[in-house]
Amino acid sequence: MSLNIHYKEDFKNRHIAPNAEDTEAMLSTLGLTSIEELIEQTVPQKIRLKKPLNLPVAKSEKEYLESLRQTASLNKVFKSYIGQGYYDTTTPGVILRNVMENPGWYTQYTPYQAEIAQGRLQALLNFQTMVIDLTGMEIANASLLDEGTAAAEAMFMQFSLRKNTQANKFFVSELLFPQTIDILKTRANPFGIELVIGDHQAFEATEEFFGAIVQYPAGNGEVFNYTSFAEKAHAKNVKLTVVADILSLTLLTPPGEWGADIVVGTTQRFGVPMGFGGPHAAFFATKDEYKRSIPGRIIGVTIDSHNNYALRMALQTREQHIRRDKATSNICTAQALLAIMASFYAVYHGPKGLKLIAERTHGLAVALSQSIEQIGYQQLNKVFFDTIRVDLGDLKDSIHRECIDNEINLNYIGTVATIALDETTSIEDIKLLNKIFSKVKAISADSVELAEEKNIQTVIPAELQRTSAYLTHPVFNLHHSEHEMLRYIKSLEAKDLSLCHSMIALGSCTMKLNATTEMIPVTWAEFGRVHPFAPADQVAGYYTVFNEIDRWLSEITGFAAMSLQPNAGAQGEYAGLMVIRAYHQDRGDHQRNIALIPSSAHGTNPASAAMAGMKIVIVKCDANGNIDVADLKAKAEEHKANLSCFMVTYPSTHGVFEESIIEICEVIHANGGQVYMDGANMNAQVGLTSPANIGADVCHLNLHKTFCIPHGGGGPGMGPIGVAAHLVKYLPGHAVVNINNEKSIHAVSSAPWGSASILIISHAYIAMMGGEGLKNATEYAILNANYMKARLEKHYPVLYSGSKGRCAHEMILDCRGFKNFGIEVVDIAKRLMDYGFHAPTVSFPVAGTLMVEPTESEPKHELDRFCDALIAIRNEITQVENGTLDKLDNPLKNAPHTAAKVTGDEWSHSYSRQTAAFPLPYVAEHKFWPSVGRVNDSFGDRSLVCACPPIESYMEEEVSL
Template sequence: MSFIDRHLGPREVETSHMLETLGYSSLSDLVDAVVPSSIRLEDELDLPEALTETEALAKLESYAQQNTVMAQMIGAGYYDCITPAVLRRNILENPGWYTSYTPYQPEISQGRLEALLNFQNVVMELTGLPVANASLLDEATAVAEAAVMMLRANRKVKNGFFAIDSRCLPQTLSVVRGRAEALGIDFKVTDFSDGLPEGDLYGVILAYPAHDGEVRDIKDLIDAAHERNALVTVTADLLALTLLKSPGEMGADVVVGNTQRFGLPLFFGGPHAAYMAVQSGMQRNLPGRLVGVSKDATGKPGYRLALQTREQHIRREKATSNICTAQALLAIVAGAYAVYHGPEGLREIANTLHTNAARVADALVDAGLKLVHENFFDTVCFEAKGRAKELVAAAAKAGINIRGIGEDRISISVGESHGEKTLAALVEALGGKLGEKTEREIPSELLRTDEYMQHPVFHLHRSETAMMRYLRQLSDKDLALDRTMIPLGSCTMKLNAASEMEPISWPEFATIHPLAPEEQTKGWRLLIDELSQWLVAITGYDAISLQPNSGASGEYAGLRAIRAYHESNGDTERDIVLIPMSAHGTNAASAALAGLSVAGVATAKDGAVDVDDLKAKIEKYGNRIAGIMITYPSTHGVFEDKVREVCTLVHEAGGQVYVDGANLNAQMGLAQPGKFGGDVSHLNLHKTFAIPHGGGGPGVGPVAVGKHLEKFLPGDGYTADPEGRLAGAPLPISQAMFGSAGVLPISWMYIAMSGARGLRSASEYAILNANYIARKLGEKYPVLYTGPDGLVAHECILDLRKLTDESGVTAEDVCKRLMDYGFHAPTLAFPVPGTLMVEPTESENLAELDRFIEAMSTIYDEIKHVASGAVSVEDSVLRNAPHTADVVSADTWERAYSRSEAAYPVSSLRANKYFPSVGRIDGAGGDRNFVCECPPMEAFDIEVK
């Protein structure tokens, strides 16, 4: 049996039954009726023949063997560390963790929310600040977010500039420059040796330690900035903060960095979880996700996303950032690493790194090299006049990569995995001999003296047995794809096959530093080049960048390319992006981030772009139009037959067409946005191309473009020119050249094993499954938007508004009740309030589809029971859902329905029942009484010894 046969849910006999239900004799007839002929591909995609799972793994292994595994001591934001096997096996390689969705439904997400709260608390404790988010995309973009956030949050200095430390990481300087220039924010790259620059300074960004390893006392600079009414962001190495005085103690307002060295492989640059912590009062300006603590219906503590959850959909272009999700899975690993080691374990690792770095420093000073900085954590920098390349080459010959800084300096970053043999070999290669001890210590005035990570969770799980059981306990609280279909519209929660996931842990991929010499990364580059060619062939464009590390980053990169294209043509007045009112909220937020204004375009009654309103907007804005952002198939779940007309109208007005690729799973092998009018698209590899969502990241959002936009694709952050001396040189939009490269093997495997026919089949079956659900549920829950013959694309919107009017039962009530049936809810209230958007994907079989249909049909009967007046909505099984095991097994029961109705509304649940660990959580109450720190164990009736 081929891979695609395993990937697709319905078997042949099931397919026939579903087609018969829909009134079609063949799958091709159904697809012909759904997909407009005006955009249909005539030829098969230009892809290699599909490989078997064994063949694909063998080919990928041949690529992996062309990478050179070295001891990586380059540093520059990426450090060798050890991923404990218990975390690799039980999180990174566990579908219970990697197939879960962003925890917008908190009652079925308590495990990953607790894990993310652990992450937040580690960050808060080590930075010395009271609020932290649940991760950002990477360190460089986190610094860029901080630069913009300080401008919003500073009420004393407006329209000023910010100064950024010249000793921040090179890729950070490049990313920040790109973000600031897009928004028209003034900034100055500054060497703070001589103090702060003159002028209206709204913010300061300091490196701690500096990129060359120096640790400085930055308190005087922080105090001086505050005297000038400036806010201060510190970029900090989180592991170093186990030893060094915390930025919060020194008065910092914001602290950012990454947590890669908390157990995350190098992954050729990503994905890694960045972090941001802020002073109290700034939390509503905090970008990204934030886990808070509230209570459920019984008063039991419960976690949920807080404050700004999905705020892009409300604020659109006024959102605090365009971040929709970040790096949840990697943040969970980093938090678990801290739980496993505890404060004493982290401190021991940090002390070992510093001691070993000091021993290297002593040995190489004795060998005649000049140490640049006396105070350091794990990175030592040496003067080597004209010898940098020679020394880098000598270390490489010994199997060790170090960093050359120009022609005259080298730096060496000691990692957790570097033992005596590696250290001795390095020193010997550079002309010295490693000593056993060192007298060097971090000066006492730089050391922290406070205790941290004192919560019991950081002290209870030292043995592997205890850690394994803790992780199982957490994952048991969640609903992920390993338990149930997740029918989320717009999010494509499809199979993440085990064979696709397997290669990401191979050392030949996972241990490669992103700044390793090209001759050591041939395998990675073969994979990346081939995957890029395949994605170009699938989309019909001419070039692609894999750098964007989320869908929102892909949007931003595409819009920046459009803006740069117009500027290169002298069309600097083109500053307006037309966006349909139904669009995903990040579209508008990304446009604002790219320095563009937004004008909404109305939606027609059939859910398509209102062409008459589009014409009116074109007439109104004329030469100011930079382009339009459309989603295809539309956000309403239909293939718009006027999409070519929409593209033509915008092109005739001089604009560019951005086609959001979020719904590409309905198009593969059937249509190509690059051929029916698109100039640029971002793709979601974590949706269409099988990379798992990971509870809210990692994401990969490559941006594909036509030939005329190719030169405006993102550049390499490490080698870009942050000072702006090279006019027109492309700046990066994220930290690593290939973004979240570590998960690219997943998409490579998916395409290699699918081939052109398999990808087309995936699209066809996504359409079949969606239409089957729409047809079976349409009489009870009207499908809001349909195309010809009442058909939908790969998702459908079920309209509950009439039922709500009749009964008072809301779409949210239905979401919570579905948990009692063992289902994750569809997408709630987007793009239309009072509705549910359902996307079953191609990977679900008929039995699972029918199980969902049965659940929704039974819930319909429950709603009608309320509407009849037999029970009030407040007393109904729907409003009181979900029901925990504690509730249904309580000694007393005084509800208007039976225990059996609460827990076992359909008979199949008696054989396979999932109980949420908490009841309905009070989100609004949690926001009014905001708490984002770990509650005491006693709150959960856990005995603490």
């Protein structure tokens, strides 16, 4: 027997689940002999790539982690006092291991199917409660992307709510963090909003203003009393947004108590690593009267079909898909996983623990201020929470050198340095700073008296000190030992279905393997503890990753360059459209503001176009689901003088490779427009074709879909954009870190590279798959989809397919005919839970349908399990149709069935408990029990409760029902 000493683990065989036997069986079902034959029948030849992807040879998992260790070592993890919205923090081990590093939490999907998402819904309700309590506001959402974009959402909400429609000025305190001002400039421009940036103490409100925004504490660390400012603003009908530091609100009077209309900020310092900029969960809180205008998601309390407490997403559920260009926001991805971590941080520490952390941070800042002044420096902030401001004068360079030698970063603005302390700061850190400042003045550090704890008094005046209670709900007061916290986390996790349990076949959402090796480096200190504004010479490791992923994604898309800044898919859409807008305006074509969008488009497309100041013209689709080329030509020519762009998803949202795509792009270019491609369906393109090869000018990539960043229960996501050469100069810049091109638009996200730490996940995926592996993944995504189509089309009409009868990587099952005998598509979705599955995408892009996408990382036996479930459900529908099952009392209408219901003393249904709970043999072996019955959405919306109610109220509500 010869021995193979050159054997190496091949990651692509771990990622792509079907083996050779599976492949042969699936191809046989399709009547084919090879995958190449399937691709020939699916992907139009004229858009196929002529040569393989030019990517590095695939690494094994071991090789990748070893090489990334070398790259990570190029990052220098200095002690950061930079602040500016980013702070070092301690992630409690019980949260790090059991949430952030746990696939039971990070592989969940957005909780659109509430009955199998009660755990994360509860954690997100805790988040909302935490935000409401700390800000002193009445209602909060379940997170936004980052602090800067949350501030921009607040500005636009104020703009939308203005009573004087002529008011177009927005006052911006010059003491906002510069990255936030940068984003406000981006968002204001398309709507003609005039930003007036200045000193809030000199501001005079007039009727020309619709809103104002201030920072609390201010960007320089000073804490101002804004009470009179708020009163003067309200006297002129000017609404006030406050950007607040969430930890400071345990000590400072909350903005809701002194006049804020909206409060936004980030929860990063609640246990979420800096990660060179993200991902972090922003918060958005406001008054109850504005609840229907809040951007993003809101979690609300309701009841289930058994009158028990239940949760679900309220009001804003995918509202952009309903209102499209009339939507108030294009937000689709939030930061659910990070919001969940922050909420658990608050649960673990409780109100007392949070206050102690804040008091220690503030106390050390006071002690440092006193000792710095003893040494002979002037400390400029009179009232502060965690940040002091030191005038260094002509000693600035010397201080800077000493700090670097001691691996310390301060924030320098001219000859002034701000020093922002945080949870991780210690007495020893203060002593080291004193030593540095003393050395530069040639003073012995031993002569500096560091105030003892009993002598440290707050510098916050009484009128700014918080007196109101917060986090009084039992959930924040019961789980402070690690054992209690572990059990609480696990109790919530057990209520949620994730990729740990079964495939999640969501069309357009691409729920695929998030390999453990891809995830491991995210929590390495070399990546997690780096400040996004750290000097460039300290972050060579990150720059190496960025440069490589830029090159690789450019090769995959065929484009000249990428911007990694957009931190969500919809954010990428917006960034791409703003780049197109800048291109036209730079050429003097200011009138080009028409966006042609097919009727099949994702709802975020028209919403993003509207946010970019464009007017939307809808292009028809034909009976086969394809873009109506004749209608496109007519509208492109009609709007030739004003045409900005055409937004297209490819393959189409209908799951088809449209053969007219090159002609479509040519029509747009011939009429002076640009082609924007929505990259939601890139999982059917990689290695076979590319956006540039098809004719697109811009494309965003959902890294949380095609490139394996996990969905995290509703976020994080990443949406970088690739552009053709003529658009590179307009890619987003940044106000703090110089990444600007010749004519960069202002920033679209707070951090220069968006959620930088999770870019490593996609970097790992591409590096371990290699060019051939990525192509194989695309081929198997198409094979798996067509195999499922072949099995299911005998039972459900498949709405669209290509000219040779093939679908792309997803298909649409038409369930509309079942309404004739009382079965709705939602009944099928809920019944799938009894079989242990999350429903495919419901009623999108066509109402009354299911859009199914299996991905390449599901094996044949899992595809078969899912098909068996849908076929069994179809048989149940047949029984309703022929009267074997009652039209109203049947397993579909009563789904999902909980353990409490099935095992209860009473069973009044006309079908058996066995049918309800174990409809197929495999279910008994893998049973996942929904924790609640079908949720009542309308009940919750009629009586909106978006914070944790007292325990007693659950009991009272149940009795009253």
